[in-house]
Amino acid sequence: MKSVHITNGGGLEHLQIVESANPTPKDNEILVGWHATSLNYHDYLVAIGGIPVMNNRIPMSDGAGEVLAIGKDVLDWKIGDKVMSMFFPGWIDGPPKLEKIAGVSGETIDGYMTTHSCVDQNSVTRIPKGFSYAEAATLPCAALTAWNGLMYTGKLKAGDSVLIEGTGGMSIYGLQIAKAAGAKVFATTSSEIKKERLLSLGCEAVVNYKENERWGKEIYKLSDGGVDHVLDVGGGSTMNQSIEASKIGGHITSIGILSNGRKGAITFPKLFFKFLHLRGIAVGNRDMQNEMIEAIEINQLKPIIDKSFGFEELADAFKYQESGQHFGKIVLEW
């Protein structure tokens, strides 16, 4: 088997391909032959050393592949089944608890930038019918986060309005899930070309956040009094504008920290005089992932894949992500 390891504290120049013998599954494990992964901003932070990990950690939280062997206590899977990973392999159902979210794929435990690995039988789900491995590998982090933020914690209803910010993997899934649920979608982007693409995918209106620093006010006007839901990806760099864009009683899901948004000051009177719900989330559990798979099949939703790379090209794929040219997901398949 082949895996990519993070060495020397991280950095794209320190991603090393290592060959070793195939592992054998324990009683409760399955051996998976992984065939694809996809890039998330979290994976990028891990790879460049922005999130410290132990030496030789295998990166990437997303994986899709085929079951090659099963341990003697495995009941749910058989050889040949197609499976995909979970961001939190230990969070099966119910609310998050520290012990359930301690294991993070590609960070605190090994991820899926590998041709083979043995994983607990409960730490994968099936992939949607008709999906390729590359398509399935776009789902466990990006799509599940958007699903949790909009459908599970946000309780989105048909007719609601949603703001997605930027055109990265999670946000484009936010657009697709919101449209499938019958919501009106507004968006921001830094690119005029991407703006046209967002409109062609059914967005009501798009504001360029680089050209208009007060984009939240503009979205408020365009949506006739604010949106019901915001998927906030910038934290300190976007939250005040997300609050501006919201309608009274709206729901903001705090998801990311793009554009150096790890910290920032919130204009609190706007938050409470608008009676807003502000909710932080991290991806989701296996029950949510299985529900999302059903919804993807019923709505015949397909991922928007911008570009595909090979196993040996992880650093190039991250450089492409860094350049911000992508719209939707970047994948690696082998």
Ligand SMILES: NC(=O)c1ccc[n+]([C@@H]2O[C@H](COP(=O)([O-])OP(=O)(O)OC[C@H]3O[C@@H](n4cnc5c(N)ncnc54)[C@H](OP(=O)(O)O)[C@@H]3O)[C@@H](O)[C@H]2O)c1
């Ligand atoms: N909490 C969670 O569970 C969770 C799960 C998934 C992702 N996230 C977070 O969500 C964020 C996005 O992740 P991703 O994997 O989707 O990233 P990604 O695919 O790398 O997307 C990056 C895109 O974000 C947009 N962007 C950058 N700065 C922005 C800003 N200030 N305002 C609006 N858009 C901005 C850009 O879009 P344009 O080119 O259109 O400008 C850029 O192309 C990251 O912070 C990530 O850590 C969190």
